[in-house]
Amino acid sequence: MITLGTRSQAAMRGVHPDLIRVIKRAASIATPSQDFTVLEGVRTREQMAVNYGKGRTAEQCETKGVPGHYAQPTLAKVTWLNDPFKSNHGQKADGFGHAADIMPYPIDWKDMARIRALVALMKQAAKLENVPLVCGADWSTPDLDHFELGI
Numbered sequence: 719m720i721t722l723g724t725r726s727q728a729a730m731r732g733v734h735p736d737l738i739r740v741i742k743r744a745a746s747i748a749t750p751s752q753d754f755t756v757l758e759g760v761r762t763r764e765q766m767a768v769n770y771g772k773g774r775t776a777e778q779c780e781t782k783g784v785p786g787h788y789a790q791p792t793l794a795k796v797t798w799l800n801d802p803f804k805s806n807h808g809q810k811a812d813g814f815g816h817a818a819d820i821m822p823y824p825i826d827w828k829d830m831a832r833i834r835a836l837v838a839l840m841k842q843a844a845k846l847e848n849v850p851l852v853c854g855a856d857w858s859t860p861d862l863d864h865f866e867l868g869i
């Protein structure tokens with residue numbers, strides 16, 4: 719069992735209770751070497767616009783309804799959404815965000831073994847909680863830290 723820190727607890731605020739159950743179950747079955755942290759849960763429109771602007775020009779932003787001042791073309795792209803505001807991190811009709819970004823702790827984006835182990839742990843927890851879970855790591859353009867409720 720690992721303990722979710724205050725940062726993780728704060729990041730889970732507003733996330734759908736089913737996804738929170740999965741995360742808490744994952745924490746309860748994790749070994750100390752499988753420690754993880756919740757980086758981000760619900761995103762505001764502002765945060766979605768900031769993310770969309772990364773790696774895009776003002777023109778590319780504006781064609782998708784994101785004001786041009788969010789454009790930061792020199793940064794690496796972080797989202798490939800067709801609609802910048804359709805992220806499952808956004809607040810859904812049920813009032814909750816349906817996605818959370820979770821990474822092994824300490825964070826090392828190059829440690830694929832630990833990332834894969836966390837994905838496996840989250841899948842195991844989802845099964846135990848009987849919650850359909852989609853892992854961004856399984857996508858054709860992988861989003862390694864991304865987990866969301868399946869529909």
Ligand SMILES: [Zn+2]
Pocket residue numbers: 807817818819861863864865
């Ligand atoms: Zn995400």
